[in-house]
Structures are given as C-alpha cells and as structure tokens.
Amino acid sequence: MTEHKATNVTFHHGSVTRDDRAALLRHKGATLWFTGLSGSGKSTVAVAVEAELTRRRRLCYRLDGDNIRMGLNANLGFSEEDRVENIRRIGEVARLFADAGLIVLSSFISPFRADRDRVRQLHDEHGLPFIEVYIDVSLKTAEARDPKGLYKKARAGAIKDFTGISSPYEPPEQPELTLTTDTMSLEDETAAVIAALEAQGIIPA
Numbered sequence: 001m002t003e004h005k006a007t008n009v010t011f012h013h014g015s016v017t018r019d020d021r022a023a024l025l026r027h028k029g030a031t032l033w034f035t036g037l038s039g040s041g042k043s044t045v046a047v048a049v050e051a052e053l054t055r056r057r058r059l060c061y062r063l064d065g066d067n068i069r070m071g072l073n074a075n076l077g078f079s080e081e082d083r084v085e086n087i088r089r090i091g092e093v094a095r096l097f098a099d100a101g102l103i104v105l106s107s108f109i110s111p112f113r114a115d116r117d118r119v120r121q122l123h124d125e126h127g128l129p130f131i132e133v134y135i136d137v138s139l140k141t142a143e144a145r146d147p148k149g150l151y152k153k154a155r156a157g158a159i160k161d162f163t164g165i166s167s168p169y170e171p172p173e174q175p176e177l178t179l180t181t182d183t184m185s186l187e188d189e190t191a192a193v194i195a196a197l198e199a200q201g202i203i204p205a
C-alpha cells in the first residue's frame with residue numbers, strides 16, 4: 001500500500017462541476033479498463049473503439065501500457081511491486097481524466113485482481129463509471145500471435161517475470177464485458193464495447 005507522505009493538505013473545490021463539463025461535451029466521463037495477457041488484443045480493441053467514438057464525435061483518450069511506461073511510469077519495471085504501483089498510478093490518471101469528462105480507454109495487462117478492484121473502488125468512491133473489459137485469449141493464441149516477439153524471448157529466458165509464462169495473470173471474476181479474441185471478430189468486439197457504453201448511458205444510443 002502507498003505510504004501517505006503528504007500531510008496538512010486540503011482538497012480545493014472550484015465552481016465548475018462535472019455535470020457542467022458533461023453538458024459541454026454531450027457525454028459522461030468513464031473509464032473502460034481493458035485487461036488481459038500480452039497479445040490478447042487490448043491495444044487493438046482500444047484503437048478500434050477510439051476510432052469509432054471519434055467518428056461519433058465523443059471525446060476519448062487511450063492510456064496504453066507500453067506508452068505510459070515510456071514516460072510517467074518509466075521508473076517502473078515488471079516486479080510484482082512495480083506492477084502494483086504502475087496500476088495504482090494509472091488508476092489515478094484514469095480517474096482524473098474520467099472526471100475531466102473523457103472516455104478513458106485503458107490498456108494495461110493489470111494482472112492482479114486486487115489492483116483492478118482498487119481502481120474500480122476509486123471510481124466508485126468518486127461516482128465515476130468503471131467498465132472492466134476482460135480481453136480473454138488462450139495463452140496458445142497469444143503466444144502464436146506474439147506481435148512483439150516477447151513470448152519467444154520469455155520462453156528463451158531472455159525476459160524474466162513475463163505474464164503468462166513466469167508471472168501470474170488473474171482473470172476478472174465479474175467483468176462488465178468479456179471479449180474472447182480467439183474467436184470474435186474485431187468488428188464485433190468494437191460493437192460490444194460501444195453497446196456497453198450506450199447501455200450505461202455514457203453515450204447516447
């Protein structure tokens with residue numbers, strides 16, 4: 001758990017509300033939390049959903065594991081402790097962006113259930129929608145895809161603590177949505193995510 005070092009701090013409220021921002025943007029802020037193995041399709045689905053939302057003139061923003069690890073989280077590796085901190089930070093960023101009114105598309109392996117549940121709780125506490133999307137794939141398929149050649153390296157022992165090979169992945173127990181990318185088409189996956197946003201009243205149908 002994070003040690004709270006900041007003491008004597010007081011939250012400063014402004015006069016513009018989240019509802020004001022939602023009225024400006026014509027949709028609510030929310031976080032779509034894609035979780036799954038490397039190569040499951042998190043980034044591919046997020047990119048497709050981003051394109052469809054933009055086509056519909058809804059403001060969204062992708063937070064992607066590889067990208068964030070080049071900047072904000074460049075000081076974190078893949079030990080259990082670093083992955084916990086990675087998800088804690090990105091959960092806070094997602095919560096802030098969702099509060100700002102954006103539809104956040106977050107693509108992190110986020111292998112630990114407790115970490116994802118903490119991000120969900122954070123959103124709940126702030127009255128923000130959190131939609132967990134399990135990008136389900138068999139290890140066999142993910143390894144056969146191996147889009148970045150990482151499984152090959154992990155099998156050869158060149159990458160340690162690799163999710164699915166030498167580091168655990170805990171699937172969600174009650175995700176809002178499961179997309180099985182072994183068998184579904186990208187088109188159907190995208191449509192299912194958009195339908196979930198409509199069903200929750202985040203974007204109009």
Ligand SMILES: Nc1ncnc2c1ncn2[C@@H]1O[C@H](COP(=O)(O)OS(=O)(=O)O)[C@@H](OP(=O)(O)O)[C@H]1O
Pocket residue numbers: 037038039042043065066069078082083084086087107108109110111148150159160161162163167
């Ligand atoms: N050891 C190890 N295990 C898993 N993944 C690794 C590792 N080393 C590097 N990579 C690359 O980092 C991307 C995963 O970063 P994340 O921030 O999503 O990981 S985590 O949520 O903290 O587990 C992951 O991206 P995706 O393939 O898009 O999932 C990999 O490109």
Ligand SMILES: Nc1ncnc2c1ncn2[C@@H]1O[C@H](COP(=O)(O)OP(=O)(O)O)[C@@H](O)[C@H]1O
Pocket residue numbers: 036037038039040041042043044045107135145147181182183184185186189
């Ligand atoms: N139905 C599908 N949904 C998503 N990706 C798919 C699907 N079928 C094949 N793929 C391919 O699988 C790979 C997934 O890679 P990526 O999106 O980077 O995964 P992740 O972000 O989970 O690591 C891509 O090369 C993509 O084209």
